[in-house]
Every structure is written in structure tokens, then in C-alpha cells.
Amino acid sequence: MWALSTSGGDTAYHHGDLRRSLIAAARDLLRAGGVEAVTLREAARLAGVSHNAPYRHFASREALLAALATEGFRALRKALEEAGRRAEPPERLTALGRAYLRFADADRATFRLMFGGVVEDADHPDLAEASSATFGALRSVVTERESPAGAERDALRAWALVHGLAHLVADRQIDAARAEACLK
Amino acid sequence: MWALSTSGGDTAYHHGDLRRSLIAAARDLLRAGGVEAVTLREAARLAGVSHNAPYRHFASREALLAALATEGFRALRKALEEAGRRAEPPERLTALGRAYLRFADADRATFRLMFGGVVEDADHPDLAEASSATFGALRSVVTERESPAGAERDALRAWALVHGLAHLVADRQIDAARAEACLK
């Protein structure tokens, strides 16, 4: 009866897309109401399945949150890499900073989930990998022009400045334009 | 029968200390398990009252969280002011930065609650006031030595740097000593 539904719309999750549907639903909940609004039962409801079906794809609510954070780190990494490709060394660092700030501004809730401490990296290997790959992309650009003494400290300072600005933007304490003006 | 208990220990909350007991209990829960571990029912249990008694002092769970964040901002402000009093202008800014980082390191969970976006400043007047008073204390020191063009941007940069370092410390991505080394 629904053997044909693979190709058609509403019931696609019956054939392997439930994971994706749940992540999409959870992302909507996150953006609308923050971490505390993300519940397995509501995500299941939005995906049109029973409250129990999510456990076929996520071991726990935290695993679903970890998947959202993982996707966030991948998207941020992609944005950083694209910004890096579009600029040459003197301005490259600024371009990455701008991409970082735009990410935080465009998806505040995901940014907060990524850095809010609700999901522990250590408990979710995919998340740990995505997060360190993102920092690797950032670090390689931040250190590319320096090697003398103090380089490591300068790199950390640059990272902290951008990260702090991003948090202030995500918290709506300053706006994105003022933050970008600080990138020099 | 318990008319005398005002002066004595366990049942003091029956006479006006319940609010304080609940905050203390909530603080323990926050430090032990993060925001999501703070529940009204568990705080009530720790304080030795029925699950319903907290509503005499807090309109909602969020109001209890707001009280914790408010106390956090007051403690941070006090730490910043003391640091400022103990140092003179050239080093004063660094001293404040150090105090900020030590606060984030010593009470990561509270720092995250204060800046994690779970409680909205706008919904809690006391919190809004405590938070802006804290930023005022910071801002006055950050701008005291400069007035020429670019001063506002430099002040924001200094704030963002310290704030970013503090988040990285709270997230355990760098340790407090490395962060302090970045304050110059």
C-alpha cells in the first residue's frame, strides 16, 4: 500500500528519511524557542510519527541536540572555508572573522547550542570531530602569516576577539555591523 | 509550636528564608548539572518544602533562573569593582580582565546561564538592571584612558576579547592561565 511512498512526499520518512525529518523539525524548534524547546516528542509530532519512533535514529534527546550542533559546526566550517577561498592573505583573516560573525548573527540559537555547554563534545564523537575540524580551518588561517615568538598568543587573541564578538552578537548586546567594524 | 523556629535552623524558611534556601539549592543544581538540571521541584525538595511552595517566591522556573543570573551579575560586578580599586590606570584594565576570566573559570555554569540566552533580560527587570550595572562598571574603566577617535571601537574590542576568552575558558577549550596571558 505504501510501498510506493518512497517517491512521494508525506510519508518519505518511512523509508530512511525520518532521521533527516527529525533534524529538520528539531532545527525549527531550536530556532523558534531555544534549546529548551527542542523535545523528542514534539519533533516526532512534527515529523508525523509516534513519540517513540525517534529512538530508531537517536539514542536520546541529547543525541538529537548533538546532531544539530554537529550540523552547525559543519555549516560554519564550510562558511569559513569559502570565505578563505575568496580572499588573499592580508584580508583573509578578516574575511573569516566576518563569516564567523555572520553565522552567529544568522543562526543565534544554533550558535548558542554549539557553544552553550548543554551537549558535551566528549559524549558525541561526530560532534567532537566536526567541532575540531572547524577550529582547524580557523587556526590554519590565523597562523598562516606568522611564525615568530608570540604567534600562538596572537592567534588565540584573534580567535577570542572574534568569538567574543560573535557571542555579543548572538546575545543581541551589539549588532552585527558594529561587530564587523572591530575586525579592523 | 513552630513560632520559635525563626531562630533555629532547619525550618527557618518558614519565616522568610525560603527564597534564599531555594536560590541556594538551585545554585547547587546549576553547578552540578547545568541549566537543564535546575527544576523547581528538585529545589523545593532540597529546601524541604512541598513542590508547590516555591510559587510563593518565584512566579515560574524562569524567574528562579533569572534570580540566579542576577546574583551572578552582582557577584561579577563586585569582583570587577574590587579589581579596579586594587590597581591604577595603566594596569587597571588588565586587572579587570583577569577578574572577569576568573569569574568565568570559577563558576562556569553561572557564567553560561548569564550569557546563554535561556533567560531573557527583558522579562526580568532585576536581571536587566544587574546586567547593565555590571557592563557599566566594565565600560567606565575600559574608556577611562581614551577619548580620541576610535575609542569606542577600542573599548568594544577590549570587551569582546575578554568576553571571548571567558567563553573559551567556560567551555574548557583553553585553560585560565593561557587566557590570562592574552590580556597583555
Added chain:
DNA sequence: ACCTGAACACCGTTCAAGT
């Protein structure tokens, strides 16, 4: 004033069962 117990609509998670 401050506290209690029962009640309601939610959660996350587990289990036995259906296709």
C-alpha cells in the same frame, strides 16, 4: 502569609507487540 495535596498536561525513556 505561607504551606499542603490532588490534579492536568506535558516530558524522556522503556517495553512488548505489531507489519
Added chain:
DNA sequence: ACCTGAACACCGTTCAAGT
């Protein structure tokens, strides 16, 4: 494999009632 319904122990919040 993937999904369902019932069940359990939790929540936040409200209400009627006790002292």
C-alpha cells in the same frame, strides 16, 4: 527494519484547601 501503544517516573503550573 521500522513503527505503534501502554506504561513509568519525572516536569511546570494551577487550584482548592488547610494553619
